[in-house]
Amino acid sequence: MDRRKFLQTAFASGALFAIDGLISNSEANETFFEGTPIFKPEIKTVHGQKHTPFIDAPKKVKAGEFFEVRVITGYYHPHPNKVEHHIEWSSLYINAFEAGQATFKATISNPDVTFKVKIDSKGKSILRAFSYCNIHGLWLSFPKEIEVV
Ligand SMILES: [Fe+2]
Known part of the structure; x- marks a missing residue:
């Protein structure tokens, strides 16, 4: 392509x-x-609830100081965690840049990860997350706006 x-x-x-x-x-x-293909966030169906990553982050942070961002897949509805069907990884983006990625092993790790990140520039920033299911592909979170002061 x-x-x-x-x-x-x-x-x-x-x-x-x-x-x-x-x-x-x-x-x-x-x-x-x-x-x-990237599936957009969708929580009106159980299928969407299982795959759409959820972002938990503060609404306001200080520029240049680390803060925690938790990315959970299965927050809205549990996703299977079996060898044949599981979440392989999640990643976090701050605006257009990837801040981190975590990989998961089926059955022994949960697709629930906390990143410690910082943003140096003041103003509004947008957090987004991706999660990848080995069967149902790549899913995007709802955007989460934070204020950097
Ligand atoms: Fe899936």
């Missing part, structure tokens, strides 16, 4: 932020996401 087609796919899936830099600023991400 070429870059233009990929961005069209990302746009159609609701991952609008792909256009404003998440993909285009990182060759590694572009390679990773290439050809992988």
Whole structure:
């Protein structure tokens, strides 16, 4: 899939932020996401509840100081955690940049991870998370806006 087609796919899936830099600023991400559909956050169905990552973070943080962001998949409804069906990883983005990624092993680790991150620039920032299910693919969280003072 070429870059233009990929961005069209990302746009159609609701991952609008792909256009404003998440993909285009990182060759590694572009390679990773290439050809992988991104499911937008959805909690009206149990299927969506099982896969949409939830972000728990403070509403306001201090610039340059570390704070905790918890990313939970299965928060809205538990996701299976079996070898044949499990969440393989979750990642956290601050605005357009990946802040961290955690991998999980089926049956022995839970897709519930806390990242310690900091933001140096004051103003509004947007947190987003992805989670990847080995059967149902790549899912995006609802955006979480935080104020950096
Ligand atoms: Fe799944």
